[in-house]
Amino acid sequence: MEETNRCWYFAERPDGEPDADSFELRADEVPSPASGELLVRVAYLSVDPYMRGRMRDSESYAEPWAVGDALKGGVVGEVVESRSEQFDEGAFVTGNGTWADYSVLDADDVAPVDTDVAPLPAYLGVLGMPGRTAYFGLLDVGEPTPGDTVVVSGAAGAVGSVVGQIAKLNGCRVVGFAGSDEKTSWLTDELGFDAAVNYKETDDYGDALDDVAPNGVDVYFDNVGGPITDAVFTKLNLDARVAVCGQIAHYNDETVPTGPRKLPMLIAPRAKVQGLLVSDYATRFGVAAERLGQWVASGEIAHRETVVDGLENAPDAFLGLFSGDNVGKQVVRVSE
Amino acid sequence: MEETNRCWYFAERPDGEPDADSFELRADEVPSPASGELLVRVAYLSVDPYMRGRMRDSESYAEPWAVGDALKGGVVGEVVESRSEQFDEGAFVTGNGTWADYSVLDADDVAPVDTDVAPLPAYLGVLGMPGRTAYFGLLDVGEPTPGDTVVVSGAAGAVGSVVGQIAKLNGCRVVGFAGSDEKTSWLTDELGFDAAVNYKETDDYGDALDDVAPNGVDVYFDNVGGPITDAVFTKLNLDARVAVCGQIAHYNDETVPTGPRKLPMLIAPRAKVQGLLVSDYATRFGVAAERLGQWVASGEIAHRETVVDGLENAPDAFLGLFSGDNVGKQVVRVSE
Structure with missing residues (x-):
């Protein structure tokens, strides 16, 4: 030693x-x-x-x-x-x-x-805190059902990459936002995402969403905040669910950031927006570990x-x- | 004729x-x-x-x-x-x-x-659409429990005045924001609100909330939006619920209004924010009508x-x- x-x-x-x-x-x-x-x-x-x-x-x-x-x-x-x-x-x-x-x-x-x-x-x-966050955040807060369009920001990150794959296992159409072509290729070519947007090469996120999520957004799993989130909120479907897992775009802000007001956008779709912390699900960590372990061992979830x-x-x-x-x-x- | x-x-x-x-x-x-x-x-x-x-x-x-x-x-x-x-x-x-x-x-x-x-x-x-909106919005989206602090914006309006009284019947501490002393007096003296803030005579809504909701906010029933809502979001307790019923401060805006970003504020309290429309509860209108009728007939709800x-x-x-x-x-x- x-x-x-x-x-x-x-x-x-x-x-x-x-x-x-x-x-x-x-x-x-x-x-x-x-x-x-x-x-x-x-x-x-x-x-x-x-x-x-x-x-x-x-x-x-x-x-x-x-x-x-x-x-x-x-x-x-x-x-x-x-x-x-x-x-x-x-x-x-x-x-x-x-x-x-x-x-x-x-x-x-x-x-x-x-x-x-x-x-x-x-x-x-995938088998630690980020994987459990993805599991409970998507399933408990996002409540995906087959056929839903699920959009993930920070999709090539530790949490987002697992969120998208669990959404695919649940029969959803999955769209990810990530910050490089290497990342978007990984999402679509290896993780099975239906589409991915390189936000650093995209001018208008609303237009991009119209292309990759033409039926609107049923579930938004947000790791990032900022302009991507602003665009997604304009595309929420009836009964949409937004899981607010992270807001990394704002973590270094020293004053309260401003942006488009979103509450007026929630009424017509009756959308639900909810913050989440994985520690709230501690009593069910065992179940999540078992399922994530099976998916990883079988190759159904890549990491x-x-x-x-x-x-x-x-x-x-x-x-x-x-x-x-x-x-x-x-x-x-x-x-x- | x-x-x-x-x-x-x-x-x-x-x-x-x-x-x-x-x-x-x-x-x-x-x-x-x-x-x-x-x-x-x-x-x-x-x-x-x-x-x-x-x-x-x-x-x-x-x-x-x-x-x-x-x-x-x-x-x-x-x-x-x-x-x-x-x-x-x-x-x-x-x-x-x-x-x-x-x-x-x-x-x-x-x-x-x-x-x-x-x-x-x-x-x-009270016995029409606004009363039913208050009933389902508070009980189904706000999910009040005894001891909760419930804050209502537009509290002297058709919906807000009923929300506050149903919250009192559920054992909550109830605080209303309204726009005149006549209104705030009505809320506290006749409707049983625990406190009311005349927002037109108040400089700092955050300070006002510290006075009237010293234990923070468990349920926010929002009819208004704007700066009152901005202040309430800084006071949300763990597991807070926000029912977004109306945003009258923004109905005449011709461009998307901006304001403090609220998603970063949702993570620590794991708060839930949900838009609501009373028409979603149509199958239960009969129950609401009966209960509201009883409360009005008995004088438990004033209007x-x-x-x-x-x-x-x-x-x-x-x-x-x-x-x-x-x-x-x-x-x-x-x-x-």
């Missing part, structure tokens, strides 16, 4: 778009697990858009990070020291840990990882991870989320 | 705020009912904010009025000639008719009126109608809705 443990700390709150100044890498001693805890050598760590919210000094669903805190998020890795009967040394587990070489996790809060089903980083994506190598590059991987660098789930490889 | 029948016609589509140019009063012959129809001498006719939408040349939930059409809406009056076995001459009925001295209605589409329960104009308000006298003044009564002239339901007395 290495004698030092590199760990990222939250150095300062960003104004607007965060940069490297918010992060500080320090070398600590390797921590020791207490009774019931596990020392995990981190193989991959997850960077997620919601973490931008934790950088704010305001209450939200996730407790804000305090300046000086170690950064935390989803990790997957190997148990190198166990003080729990639940996991032996050598087992692979996933849970919430620090952005570090080694992280101590409570054995009650981790889940086992089966590398026969999928490789390690998939447990931070992809964009890997940045090296713990030292974790901030860059996080910052890249806001410029759409990732295809599928963005992870950082810490060790292998 | 008079020999001529005055009737209002839709003369031209308005740009922005409508004025008298959109209306033309003509004298026709008194119409004759066909088999199954009733000739009704109109006692009161209803003017409603949703009619502004019918003046637009665009599809919405209510078919647009064609220029040259007779204006139509809720009426209550006496059957003066019956060609149906369902109603005798002399009976009082309510249904959708023309803005006229006399109107022909299909006997299958009218409901009987019992003046022992409430006077005639109440059948266009008020603002009466403009004379068919010739119907356009003024309609236009007055947009400046908030009405307390409770705005009606026009055509005959008595």
Whole structure:
């Protein structure tokens, strides 16, 4: 075992778009697990858009990070020291840990990882929090029925790519918005989306929707906000459902952003718009994990991870989320 | 019976705020009912904010009025000639008719009126479409539970005044926004609202909400839109429900209005925002009518109608809705 443990700390709150100044890498001693805890050598760590919210000094669903805190998020890795009967040394587990070489996790809060089903980083994506978010957000909030047109923003991201595939499994027509031709090709050629729009190469999203969703929009799964969302709201069908999962276009706004008022657009279609957080569905995580595992094992759901190598590059991987660098789930490889 | 029948016609589509140019009063012959129809001498006719939408040349939930059409809406009056076995001459009925001295209605589409329960104009308000809108919008979309804080905009209007009282019957704390001290006094002194805000005398609606809804907002019943709604959205509690019934602040806008983006505000509270139209609940109108009738008869729900006298003044009564002239339901007395 290495004698030092590199760990990222939250150095300062960003104004607007965060940069490297918010992060500080320090070398600590390797921590020791207490009774019931596990020392995990981190193989991959997850960077997620919601973490931008934790950088704010305001209450939200996730407790804000305090300046000086170690950064935390989803990790997957190997148990190198166990003080729990639940996991032996050598087992692979996933849970919430620090952005570090080694992280101590409570054995009650981790889940086992089966590398026969999928490789390690998939447990931070399709088989982790993003996959569960897609599952419950689409099925419980979006309520898709066969024949519905489902539109997904951020469709090539960790959540959106799974949303679209579950919608296809439910017999829907699926349209994705993504930010490059590489991404849109992945959606249509490998994931089975019926159509995909490269929004960076499109002038008028309303016209684009008329082409790819000629019967209007029954379900909109929104990860992004901004002008794509503005256009989709003008195409909502009767009884449309909008699942508001993320609004990454606005996470770096320092004042309340303005845009077209949408409430007047909801009355004629009697549309429902609902914010969602995956933690509300915790009692049903087991069912979701089982079904997602089956779909991944059978190949009915494909997945992809964009890997940045090296713990030292974790901030860059996080910052890249806001410029759409990732295809599928963005992870950082810490060790292998 | 008079020999001529005055009737209002839709003369031209308005740009922005409508004025008298959109209306033309003509004298026709008194119409004759066909088999199954009733000739009704109109006692009161209803003017409603949703009619502004019918003046637009665009599809919405209510078919647009064609220029040259007779204006139509809720009426209550006496059957003066019956060609149906369902109603005798002399009976009082309510249904959708023309803005006229006399109107022909299909006997299958009218409901009987019992003046022992409430006077005639109440059948266009608390016991008519606005009362049913309040009933289903609050109970089905707002889903109030005892102890919830319910905020109502347009609280002294035909719908809002009933919403607040049903919320009180459900054990909620009820706060109303209205546009005059006369209205706010009516809400708190006669209808049992816990608090009311005269928005025309209030600079900061957020501060006002902190005073009157210190525990945040669980249910928002929105008839208005605009800055009141903007403030309420910053105070939504976990699992908040927003029923979007009307957006009268925006009905005269000729371009899509802009305002603070609200989707980012929905995620942390997992709030649900839903547009509603009372016609969706038609199969349950009987239940609503019965309960509302009981509440009105027992005095548990109070009501008020603002009466403009004379068919010739119907356009003024309609236009007055947009400046908030009405307390409770705005009606026009055509005959008595």
